[in-house]
Amino acid sequence: MPSSGHSETSSRFVTLFVRHYLRYDPDNPFIFISTLLAFLGIATGVMVLMIAMAIMNGTYTQFKEKLFVMNYPLTITSFGEGVDQATIDAIAEAFPYLKLSPYYTTQVIAKNDEAIQGSVVFGVDWQQEAAINPVLARALPDTPSPTRYRAIIGDGLSVELGVHTGEKLLLYFSEQQAAGLVNIPLQKRFIVDGVFDSGLAAYDKAIIYTTREALRTLLKRPEGLFDGVHIYSKDAMRDIDRIRAILPDDLDIQGWWQQNGSFYAAMELDKKALFLVLLLIILVASLNIISSLLMTVMSRRSEIALMRTLGASRRTIRTIFYRLGLIIGGVGILTGAALGWLGIWILKTFDLITLPPDVYGDTRLPVDLLWSDFGLILLGAALIVLLSALYPARKAAATDPLHVLRNE
Numbered sequence: 001m002p003s004s005g006h007s008e009t010s011s012r013f014v015t016l017f018v019r020h021y022l023r024y025d026p027d028n029p030f031i032f033i034s035t036l037l038a039f040l041g042i043a044t045g046v047m048v049l050m051i052a053m054a055i056m057n058g059t060y061t062q063f064k065e066k067l068f069v070m071n072y073p074l075t076i077t078s079f080g081e082g083v084d085q086a087t088i089d090a091i092a093e094a095f096p097y098l099k100l101s102p103y104y105t106t107q108v109i110a111k112n113d114e115a116i117q118g119s120v121v122f123g124v125d126w127q128q129e130a131a132i133n134p135v136l137a138r139a140l141p142d143t144p145s146p147t148r149y150r151a152i153i154g155d156g157l158s159v160e161l162g163v164h165t166g167e168k169l170l171l172y173f174s175e176q177q178a179a180g181l182v183n184i185p186l187q188k189r190f191i192v193d194g195v196f197d198s199g200l201a202a203y204d205k206a207i208i209y210t211t212r213e214a215l216r217t218l219l220k221r222p223e224g225l226f227d228g229v230h231i232y233s234k235d236a237m238r239d240i241d242r243i244r245a246i247l248p249d250d251l252d253i254q255g256w257w258q259q260n261g262s263f264y265a266a267m268e269l270d271k272k273a274l275f276l277v278l279l280l281i282i283l284v285a286s287l288n289i290i291s292s293l294l295m296t297v298m299s300r301r302s303e304i305a306l307m308r309t310l311g312a313s314r315r316t317i318r319t320i321f322y323r324l325g326l327i328i329g330g331v332g333i334l335t336g337a338a339l340g341w342l343g344i345w346i347l348k349t350f351d352l353i354t355l356p357p358d359v360y361g362d363t364r365l366p367v368d369l370l371w372s373d374f375g376l377i378l379l380g381a382a383l384i385v386l387l388s389a390l391y392p393a394r395k396a397a398a399t400d401p402l403h404v405l406r407n408e
């Protein structure tokens with residue numbers, strides 16, 4: 001019981017002096033200003049880091065969604081003759097939760113009057129492709145043209161060639177056809193059944209969709225043998241190895257992150273670099289905590305010496321100043337977190353920043369802070385604050401009362 005009473009008294013003693021040192025002292029205004037700057041520095045650092053990470057992650061997510069429009073989560077391609085229907089059926093049976101869309105593909109030159117544009121045409125089942133491609137789904141007409149030779153083109157290609165819904169578009173294929181004694185490029189007119197807008201100009205100019213039957217007939221491909229398969233998976237990184245295990249040797253499967261490896265790696269590197277650089281703001285702010293605590297220790301040397309002579313232990317003195325540093329840093333972190341969430345809400349709610357849609361695919365600033373990133377921010381800031389309060393607390397505890405009182 002005496003030990004418990006002593007502990008309670010010590011705790012009240014520490015709390016009393018922590019409150020005392022947090023108050024404004026007219027005799028030492030610079031200490032209070034330094035403490036205030038430390039608090040503001042920590043709060044600002046956490047707020048800026050949260051908003052910056054939210055913008056970076058929002059941009060990363062938006063670009064990843066745009067990549068999914070034409071770069072599907074998983075794509076099966078062939079080194080040999082193609083992907084047969086039996087393999088597709090085996091994948092569908094083994095992984096019933098996947099969405100599959102077999103396709104044919106070739107390169108073409110699209111022409112209208114004097115305008116020409118190189119493109120890639122995909123022959124797909126429109127319903128199967130629309131199930132994994134929302135951009136195509138939005139462009140599908142309610143009443144498609146009766147002919148099989150119909151196409152859906154991108155908005156960029158429509159503007160470039162001056163071709164609109166219901167008009168004809170001439171396509172020149174890389175395959176040859178006989179014309180008398182010579183071979184000429186295969187050509188065919190398609191009815192434009194719709195125009196899609198992916199939000200990315202490069203895709204809108206380069207991609208054309210047509211029916212699977214049309215492209216199979218033109219390219220003279222055998223029925224039931226495809227150039228590849230688009231696959232939608234909610235967890236592509238998990239499924240890719242499981243699907244590869246059942247594929248024949250002449251087939252390969254790639255994930256969207258492999259097809260866009262350099263972009264994916266660059267975004268990941270930028271995110272990590274931004275986190276480390278902005279964490280330096282909190283590190284610099286923590287130096288203010290150290291300096292303000294050291295100034296407090298130096299200005300309160302006589303008080304510390306008096307406390308020691310009255311029976312306060314080194315541990316009690318160390319606890320006072322360590323807790324003082326933790327309060328300054330902790331309140332700064334909480335305030336910064338609150339301001340960070342407020343800033344994110346403002347950016348999400350109001351169009352304060354307008355982006356060029358041809359570059360970013362949207363006019364609104366993408367903002368999305370992951371809980372994992374938020375946790376890392378709090379953890380990093382807390383570790384910096386914990387470490388920054390150690391040295392001043394030990395310095396205060398090391399004060400020699402005899403030396404101080406003799407000089408005082």
